[in-house]
Amino acid sequence: MNDTINPPHGGAASAPVAQPEALDSGAVASATSSTPAAGQAASEAKPPAFPAPAERPTQMGPDGLRFDFNFGARLALPEGAWETVLRDLDTGNVLFVGKRGGSLVMSAKRYFVRFGIEAMKDGKLVFQHQFDARDRDVLIQFPVGTLGDSIGWFPYAVKFKERHGCKLTCAMSNVICELFRDAYPDITFLTHDQVKPETYYATYNMGLFFDDDKNVFQPCDFRYVGLHRTAGYILGVDTSDAPPRLALPDDSRPIADPYVCIAVQASTQCKNWTNPTGWREIVAFLKEHGYQVVCIDKEPVNGHGIVWNHMPHGVIDDTGNKPLSERARYIKHADFFIGLSSGLSWLAWATGTPVVMISGFTHPLNEFETPYRVINYHACNSCWNDPKHRFDHHDFLWCPRHAGTPRQFECNRLITADQVKATIRKIPEFRARQA
Numbered sequence: 001m002n003d004t005i006n007p008p009h010g011g012a013a014s015a016p017v018a019q020p021e022a023l024d025s026g027a028v029a030s031a032t033s034s035t036p037a038a039g040q041a042a043s044e045a046k047p048p049a050f051p052a053p054a055e056r057p058t059q060m061g062p063d064g065l066r067f068d069f070n071f072g073a074r075l076a077l078p079e080g081a082w083e084t085v086l087r088d089l090d091t092g093n094v095l096f097v098g099k100r101g102g103s104l105v106m107s108a109k110r111y112f113v114r115f116g117i118e119a120m121k122d123g124k125l126v127f128q129h130q131f132d133a134r135d136r137d138v139l140i141q142f143p144v145g146t147l148g149d150s151i152g153w154f155p156y157a158v159k160f161k162e163r164h165g166c167k168l169t170c171a172m173s174n175v176i177c178e179l180f181r182d183a184y185p186d187i188t189f190l191t192h193d194q195v196k197p198e199t200y201y202a203t204y205n206m207g208l209f210f211d212d213d214k215n216v217f218q219p220c221d222f223r224y225v226g227l228h229r230t231a232g233y234i235l236g237v238d239t240s241d242a243p244p245r246l247a248l249p250d251d252s253r254p255i256a257d258p259y260v261c262i263a264v265q266a267s268t269q270c271k272n273w274t275n276p277t278g279w280r281e282i283v284a285f286l287k288e289h290g291y292q293v294v295c296i297d298k299e300p301v302n303g304h305g306i307v308w309n310h311m312p313h314g315v316i317d318d319t320g321n322k323p324l325s326e327r328a329r330y331i332k333h334a335d336f337f338i339g340l341s342s343g344l345s346w347l348a349w350a351t352g353t354p355v356v357m358i359s360g361f362t363h364p365l366n367e368f369e370t371p372y373r374v375i376n377y378h379a380c381n382s383c384w385n386d387p388k389h390r391f392d393h394h395d396f397l398w399c400p401r402h403a404g405t406p407r408q409f410e411c412n413r414l415i416t417a418d419q420v421k422a423t424i425r426k427i428p429e430f431r432a433r434q435a
Contacts (some may be wrong), residue, residue, distance in 0.1 A: 006013040021408035050141040050205050051171070054197040056104075061127045065119055069131060070139075072107035073115040073269050080121055087116035089130055102246075110217050112160075112204060112236035136201035140235070142172035142397050144192065145272035147324070147343030149280075150176045151350055152228030152368065153206045155244045159237040161187065166202075174291055179350075180326055182247035206231050210390060223385045226365045241368050243350045247324050253333040258433055259292035260317075261334040263344040265302040265309055269397050270361040270383075271340050272309055274413040279312040280416035282338065285424075287314060290433060291335070294318050296327055296344065304396035335429040338420070341367060358420060360411030372423050380407060 014205055032307055053070035061067055064078040073086055079095045079102040086096040086107055095115075098105060107115065119127040140157045142150045150172050161168040169188040170180075177189040197203070208227065222230035225239070233238030267270050273279065283293050293315045300311040300319045311319060318330065328342065328351050331337050337348035341359035348355045349368045356372040363382035364373050375381060383389050389400035399408045424430055 013087060049143060049207070051192055051195045051197055053203055054087050058198055059201060061119070061129070063121060063126060063434040065127055067127075067129060068200070070197065070200055071205075072110040073105075073106075073113070073131075075117055075119065075412065076107040077101050077105065077119070081123075083120040083123075085116075085118040087118075089114045089116045106217060109212075109218055110205070111234040114236070115399055118126075131202075131297065133164040133202055133390060135165055136289070137169065137170060137199050138164070138166040139169045139195065139197075139200040139203040141192070141195075141203065141205045142170065142176070144173040145172075147176070148341075148346035149206075149208070149227065151179075151244060151343070153231035154180060155242040156228075156231035156235050156237055156239075157206075158184070158187070158244070159232070159242065160204075160235045163237055169195075175324055179246055179328070180244060183245040204235060206234065213431050216407075221387055223387050224267075227362075227367065229365075234281055242325075243352070243368070244430065246325075246328055246350050248329050248332070250325070250329055251332070252329070254291060254403075255294070255333070257292050258290055259294055259334055260286055261294050261296050261331050261337045261348070262312075263337075263339040264295065264312060265297040265299060266340050266342040268395075269303075269307055269309075270399055270411070271342055271359070272409075272411045272412060273340060273358045273415060275415060275417065276413075278417050278420065280314075280417070281421055283312045283314045285417070285421055288409060289320070289430070291314055294330060294334070297328055307397065335433065336372075336424070336427050338424075354429065356420065356423055357425070358412065358415055360415060372414055372427060374420055374423050376415045376419065379410045381411045 017044060057066040057068040057074045057076050058070065059066060059068045066076040068074050072429050075084055077084065077100070082101040083099045084096070084105050085094060086105065087094055095107060096105065107113065114131045117127070117129045118125065140160065142153060155172065157168065157170055169190060171190045171192050174191050177191070181189045205217070207217070208222050208230065212218055217382040218230055225233060229239040264273070286293050295311050295315040297311065297319045298321055300317060301308055303309050311317065315365055324347065328347055331348045331353050332351040334353055336356060337345070338356040338358070339345040339348065341357065341362045345355055346368070347358050354372060355370045356374065357367060358374045360375050360379060360381045361384050363385040364375060366385055383400050384391060392398050397403065402408045402410065
């Protein structure tokens with residue numbers, strides 16, 4: 001009965017995750033017995049990307065019936081003459097009608113749907129429930145190992161809490177928890193190993209589901225709507241941009257002189273600004289206009305094989321594996337930040353500092369709205385948002401359209417320093433310094 005589907009991906013690769021039920025083509029819900037499929041060996045199971053939901057539904061109903069909305073709507077029926085109905089209350093669609101006792105009914109959709117559940121026994125209605133998370137415990141899980149994804153997705157979890165009035169728990173990397181915990185005292189932050197699945201009325205998993213052809217985990221392909229806005233669709237809330245609040249233990253200005261923060265490294269080469277003189281020209285330009293330039297990458301040099309990217313000459317070297325709160329402090333007091341389609345740009349967005357984002361491999365809809373986005377439409381562009389091309393997290397030199405040709409990485413290479421300078425000149429803080 002168990003199929004596998006690629007799990008949510010962020011900036012890091014992860015293995016396929018075994019899902020608890022096969023996704024039957026054309027079915028909107030299915031009922032299964034509680035016993036494993038014949039022939040399924042325990043060694044075949046894949047490690048989950050998130051803690052699995054409780055083994056049985058967490059909410060008690062009448063006559064031994066149990067239900068919840070963890071990993072979709074779930075209804076556990078004892079033996080007997082039961083008839084069940086699942087509805088989408090917002091569309092008016094009946095999703096499933098079945099007659100089977102001693103079974104587990106699960107919706108085929110695992111993202112947010114305002115489900116309605118009805119259960120009849122011996123022809124009489126004995127249970128009716130409409131999704132209502134008010135004052136109930138809800139868990140939203142985020143992948144570990146991703147910075148930008150979690151920062152981009154978290155505001156939609158906040159919107160879900162505000163819309164439904166639930167008691168929200170967010171499970172994520174502890175380094176991300178530390179950014180948000182003091183800014184959101186009404187939300188519980190846990191790491192994945194602290195999650196107790198039997199606690200929750202409903203659970204939703206955030207991620208980029210690349211191979212979800214049946215739209216089981218997301219209502220629409222994330223490549224059509226953007227990396228962060230997909231969380232709004234998964235959670236059924238307003239999808240407009242909304243940067244999160246940050247609580248920094250030290251909010252003091254780190255450098256007295258005017259300065260700009262830059263981050264020039266990324267997890268794959270397609271994210272990097274591959275113009276061979278670009279960063280050198282921009283650093284010289286900024287210094288000519290009275291700025292200190294601080295590089296806040298984790299590593300001064302990053303790459304793979306024979307391709308390596310170096311910190312630009314002439315910058316203040318503040319690279320290193322430092323707390324995100326310290327990175328946010330430096331960015332917050334900078335006049336602006338210059339970066340790539342990577343995690344530190346999302347952190348800069350959260351601080352409220354103007355962000356100059358240099359990216360051609362993603363379409364502008366993929367990231368947060370910024371008036372200082374730099375892309376060259378004369379070059380090949382936006383392959384990340386093209387569903388025809390499956391991103392390979394293991395290939396540092398991924399370039400699906402032009403790999404091994406003179407056009408490889410032209411999306412970023414053909415962005416000129418002059419174009420970036422023209423964008424910088426539009427920033428009010430820059431203009432004010434030059435007045």
